[in-house]
Amino acid sequence: MNTKQIAYYLAILITFLFVEKNLMAQTDLPEVKKQKLIEQIWLTTDRQIYCAEESILFSIYNNSARPMQRNDWSQVVYIDLLTPDGEIIEQQKLNYSRKASGKIKLPRWVLTGNYYLRAYTRWMRNFPSQLQDYKMVSIINPFRQELLESNGQQSLQNKNHSSPKYTPGVEIETTKQNYIQREQVTVGYTIAEPNYQQGPVLATVVRKGTEQSQAASVINTTNNATTSEFIPETRGVSVSGTVVNETDSLPLPYTLVGLTVFKDNPENLNLLTNENGRFFFDLGNLKGNYELFISSKGKEEGVHPLILVDNDFETRLTTLPFVPIDFSPKYRELYETLSFTSQVHQLYQEQQAQKQAQKHQKEAAFYGTPDFSLDFDAYIELPSVEEYLHELVPRVRVKKNHTRKTLAVTGADPELSIYSPLVLIDMVSVFDTEKILALDPKRLKKMEVISQPYIRGDITYGGIISFFSRKGDLAGLDLPSAGRFISYKLLAETQATFQPELPGERIPDLRNCLFWSSELTTDKQGTGSFSFHTGDNTGTYLIILQGINQNGKTWQASHEIQIQ
Numbered sequence: 001m002n003t004k005q006i007a008y009y010l011a012i013l014i015t016f017l018f019v020e021k022n023l024m025a026q027t028d029l030p031e032v033k034k035q036k037l038i039e040q041i042w043l044t045t046d047r048q049i050y051c052a053e054e055s056i057l058f059s060i061y062n063n064s065a066r067p068m069q070r071n072d073w074s075q076v077v078y079i080d081l082l083t084p085d086g087e088i089i090e091q092q093k094l095n096y097s098r099k100a101s102g103k104i105k106l107p108r109w110v111l112t113g114n115y116y117l118r119a120y121t122r123w124m125r126n127f128p129s130q131l132q133d134y135k136m137v138s139i140i141n142p143f144r145q146e147l148l149e150s151n152g153q154q155s156l157q158n159k160n161h162s163s164p165k166y167t168p169g170v171e172i173e174t175t176k177q178n179y180i181q182r183e184q185v186t187v188g189y190t191i192a193e194p195n196y197q198q199g200p201v202l203a204t205v206v207r208k209g210t211e212q213s214q215a216a217s218v219i220n221t222t223n224n225a226t227t228s229e230f231i232p233e234t235r236g237v238s239v240s241g242t243v244v245n246e247t248d249s250l251p252l253p254y255t256l257v258g259l260t261v262f263k264d265n266p267e268n269l270n271l272l273t274n275e276n277g278r279f280f281f282d283l284g285n286l287k288g289n290y291e292l293f294i295s296s297k298g299k300e301e302g303v304h305p306l307i308l309v310d311n312d313f314e315t316r317l318t319t320l321p322f323v324p325i326d327f328s329p330k331y332r333e334l335y336e337t338l339s340f341t342s343q344v345h346q347l348y349q350e351q352q353a354q355k356q357a358q359k360h361q362k363e364a365a366f367y368g369t370p371d372f373s374l375d376f377d378a379y380i381e382l383p384s385v386e387e388y389l390h391e392l393v394p395r396v397r398v399k400k401n402h403t404r405k406t407l408a409v410t411g412a413d414p415e416l417s418i419y420s421p422l423v424l425i426d427m428v429s430v431f432d433t434e435k436i437l438a439l440d441p442k443r444l445k446k447m448e449v450i451s452q453p454y455i456r457g458d459i460t461y462g463g464i465i466s467f468f469s470r471k472g473d474l475a476g477l478d479l480p481s482a483g484r485f486i487s488y489k490l491l492a493e494t495q496a497t498f499q500p501e502l503p504g505e506r507i508p509d510l511r512n513c514l515f516w517s518s519e520l521t522t523d524k525q526g527t528g529s530f531s532f533h534t535g536d537n538t539g540t541y542l543i544i545l546q547g548i549n550q551n552g553k554t555w556q557a558s559h560e561i562q563i564q
Contacts, residue, residue: 039074040064042554043119043133044202044546046498046516049210049334051342052110052141055103056081057498059518060119060133061200062098063552069098074121076233076491078313079104081137082116084320085151089115091313092492093237095285096121099200101496101518112141113148114323120314123232129318138325142339150322169193172543172559179563182502182509183534187543187559191526195549201520202547205532206513208540208560209334236284237490241309242277243296251277252305255296256459258429262291266427267366271457287491295483297431305482312489341510341537365427367464370448371395376441385444386437395451396465398437407433409463415453419462422454425474427466435477436467443475444468502533509535520545534563 039062046057060077062069077096081089081104089110094100104117120132171190179185185205191197204211230240239259243252253275261267261283273279296305325331374392382388389396389407399406409421423430430436450464469475498516503509515532522528534541543559 037068038064038127038131039068039121039124040131040552041077041119041121041124041133042548042552043079043117043135044554045117045135045137046204046513047206047210048136049138049140049338050106051338051512052106052108052139052143054342054512055105056117056137057101057103057204057495057513057516058117059101059200059202059496060094060096060099061548062096063548065552072234074123074232075235076122076237078120078122080118080313082118082318082320083148084114084116084322086317086319088313091489093312093489094494095236095491099518101494102492103495103498106139108141108143110139110141111144111146111148112139113325114138115148116320118314118318121232122230122238125230125314125316129314129316132314134320136323140325140335140339142343147325150324167196167555167557169196170545170555170557172545172557174543174559174561177560177562179534179561181534181536181538181563184531185534185561186529186531188527188529189522189545189557191522191528191547193549194526195551196547196555197522197526198550199548200518201522201528201545202518203515203520203530204513204517204544204546205515205541206544207334207338207537208542209331210338210512211542211544211558231280233282235282237282237286239281239283239292239294239309239312239488241279241294241307243273243279243305243307244277245298246304246306247302249306252296252298252303253277255299255305256431257294257296257307258431260293260426260428261286262293263288265365268424268427268429269457270422270429270459272459283490285491287493289487289489292486292488293428293479293483294486295429295431295479298482307482307484309484309486337539338512341512344508344510365448365466367448367450367454367466370464370466371451372449374447374449376444376446382441384437385439385441388441388447393447393449395463396449405434405437407436407465409449409451409465411451411463413452415460416451416462419453419460421463421465422456422461424464424466425477426469426472428474428477428479430477439467439475439477443470443473445470499532502535510537511535512537514541538563 042061042063044059050056058079060079075096077094077100080091083089090104092102092104094102115137117135117137118132124132169192173188174185243255243257244250245252253273255273255277257271257273257279259269259281269281271279271281294307294309296307298305372393372395374388379392382391386398389398395410397408397410399408407421407423409416423433423436425436445468448466452463454461454464496518498513514535517530520528520530541561541563543561544556546554546556548554
């Protein structure tokens with residue numbers, strides 16, 4: 001999405017907010033403008049009932065009105081697993097190009113009870129949280145006797161004990177009804193209704209009884225106001241916040257802010273705050289959990305910047321219905337079976353280290369090949385950094401400004417004399433260059449120089465002077481008091497299909513979910529197929545297909561098989 005499109009939609013939002021503070025009470029705004037503003041998503045999972053240490057497989061789809069779907073709006077989607085009173089169990093961000101699929105590994109310590117999955121985008125946080133999508137999931141923990149208790153929320157009885165509803169126009173077939181353990185099953189399906197053929201098709205194969213699905217139909221929030229605080233993440237995951245003056249808490253507009261992502265090849269970003277002291281860093285599609293360092297430089301004497309980083313996930317208190325776990329004899333037997341098979345499966349499952357893709361990694365720094373590079377070990381040892389600059393670095397000189405020293409890159413380009421250079425140590429922005437000059441050169445490995453003006457975002461630098469320490473420890477540099485470290489969750493790994501290979505004969509295959517895919521397709525006649533293997537569990541299993549039609553209406557169909 002280009003800048004003009006973003007400005008257009010933000011203008012609509014501002015107009016909307018001026019007319020009415022509460023979106024749900026709005027009646028005068030034309031429906032077409034509401035559709036252009038509001039994102040809608042559909043959250044679905046492989047089943048509803050899980051055991052501790054199992055994984056919830058989920059998919060999230062863009063279910064917005066067509067005017068919103070046609071634009072590359074939100075590219076990141078958020079998902080929370082939380083208790084009815086809002087306590088967070090797990091949170092993730094995923095790359096979202098109209099759909100996202102992933103998994104949440106349930107911790108061993110989670111209590112038995114009914115929880116909620118909540119999916120939303122950053123843009124949706126501007127609107128009442130009723131517009132976010134919720135799905136209830138039941139978790140059984142055989143390792144703990146305690147139950148999740150109500151803290152005063154509305155209590156509802158879970159009366160949804162029906163199997164998935166059949167949708168006319170969708171047929172599922174298998175070659176036979178009864179299968180033996182570890183046998184391949186081929187599934188064919190036909191979607192006769194043209195409306196259903198164009199949308200996504202998902203499939204899951206789970207033990208009968210675990211598929212019960214109940215949506216959160218009653219949602220109360222403490223704050224339903226509509227705001228314009230959160231801009232859409234149109235390029236990737238972001239970090240945002242506000243810089244204020246520590247002395248009076250007033251925002252500091254047009255203030256320089258630097259951010260460093262500590263990874264194998266650290267990434268450095270710099271920008272100026274806007275007129276309200278706000279900053280927005282785009283980190284693209286970087287995956288994993290990282291330490292970030294954010295620092296700021298005051299423009300005037302007596303200004304002490306204080307960096308306030310926004311919470312990246314939803315912070316508004318949401319009260320969800322408390323639904324007690326159903327311990328009727330029918331479900332108690334199911335829970336016992338699930339718990340036993342889950343524990344045995346986890347016991348024999350091979351422990352594989354999770355490998356997080358480290359995208360965004362580069363062989364060189366963000367500025368590419370330097371114009372000049374200095375290896376400190378290649379020359380005779382000198383007593384100070386300033387001596388190295390004076391003797392061995394021709395395009396960098398130390399300038400004295402009254403009582404302080406600064407660094408400058410020299411050259412024929414007149415902009416080099418107008419703009420200050422970007423000074424870095426291990427990719428961390430250094431605003432007080434006297435601290436660089438005070439470093440012990442024995443702790444420095446190399447130095448790189450870009451000897452021409454460099455534009456980074458909205459900022460023009462008079463070149464770049466980049467130092468690298470031997471141990472990646474900033475060479476002992478004291479970080480600025482206006483800086484702060486934060487641990488930050490970036491994008492999680494996606495998983496669109498779950499179809500593991502059969503283990504060896506001596507290793508039991510006791511999966512409660514045999515197959516999951518969010519990437520099924522149909523041909524021109526509306527037909528398709530997939531296959532999976534049964535495991536060592538026996539009993540009745542359901543093959544379930546789900547999807548959304550062109551009008552945003554969800555559909556579902558199922559087919560039973562017996563494993564003997």
